[in-house]
Amino acid sequence: MAVRGIFAGMPWWLKWVVIPVIALFVFGGLIVGILTFLIGLLFKVLVFVAIVGGLLYVIRKFMSNKSSHGGW
Known part of the structure; x- marks a missing residue:
């Protein structure tokens, strides 16, 4: 008995x-558990x-300021 027949x-x-x-x-x-997991994963x-990205920005700013002063 197929599903279509039922x-x-x-x-x-x-x-x-x-x-x-x-x-x-x-x-x-x-369904709610899976959606909660996926939204939490996306947020993380x-x-x-x-x-x-913020860390890379700060490091680039620090390195460019340090090299432009020529030491002290």
């Missing part, structure tokens, strides 16, 4: 409303890029 005799509202709502109810915690990557 859904063949059901009304449209059962296929397109009730079953997705049940799936969201059952797997909602998993952005913070990492900002810190490394």
Whole structure:
């Protein structure tokens, strides 16, 4: 028995409303957990890029100021 055969005799509202709502109810915690993980990972990557970029900026400023003074 194929999935298409199971859904063949059901009304449209059962296929397109009730079953997705049940799936969201059952797997909602998993979906929220995955989204939370992905958003947290993206935030950490952005913070990492900002810190490394700021560090490179400060180092370049420091090195250019040091070399332009010729010692002291």
